[in-house]
Amino acid sequence: MTQLKGTSKRDGSARRLSVQYGRKRVECQLLYSRRKTLAIDVNPDLSVVVTAPVDADDAAIAQKLHKRAPWIVQQQRFFQNYLPAIPPRRYVSGESHRYLGRQYRLRVHQGSEDAVKMARGQINVVLADTSQQRRIKTLVVGWLRRRAEVVFREIFEGVAPKAEHHGICAGSFDIRRMKNRWGSCTREGRVLLNPDLIVAPKTCIEYVIVHELCHLKEHNHGPAFYRLLQVMMPDWEGRRERLNQCILP
Ligand SMILES: [Zn+2]
Structure with missing residues (x-):
């Protein structure tokens, strides 16, 4: 009542x-x-x-x-x-950053050429001029974006054949920053993925991709959508749970 x-x-x-x-x-x-x-x-x-x-x-x-x-x-x-509750980052040396579900310490070093490299649990930012604080953010955000493209592509291509098998025209995806969601899809049948999803473990990224692929066939969250999702990914609930947990500050 x-x-x-x-x-x-x-x-x-x-x-x-x-x-x-x-x-x-x-x-x-x-x-x-x-x-x-x-x-x-x-x-x-x-x-x-x-x-x-x-x-x-x-x-x-x-x-x-x-x-x-x-x-x-x-x-x-x-x-x-899809609640991306990621605390704001300041991009200073020593700060922890999430990447594929793990924590990495950000280290800023002085060097001849600007670069970002990941090694031994650290994200190492090399800067010619370490006083350029804003440059650190630009480098790290750019690096994460390129990593997102590579990782999302790999996962998308891994699940696309199964989606096609279930009558979904998988097509391709675009990376787009969205305010309150991890993923979405367009009327033209393209999956949209939030670049911040790179903070989550691969199993969760895969869940978001499969969730959106199911929307290409079932547009709303009706019973048919959940039936399709269940067939495509029987353990989706656990992955969603993990996605919600891993991003909380
Ligand atoms: Zn949905």
């Missing part, structure tokens, strides 16, 4: 309400506005905002919310799949 909680405030300030969906209770924020219809938004931080017309009565809001509960939970699950 859907329940409305709190005192009614129809002056534009927020009320809390909650909706029960199976065993899951979803907390929502209720706002009133001059709009004519009720709107529900699920944000990437999993918060739910319900915007109702000023004259909407509680019973009508509760009924609508109850009806949309499966969609709300589905949206939350979607954002939960």
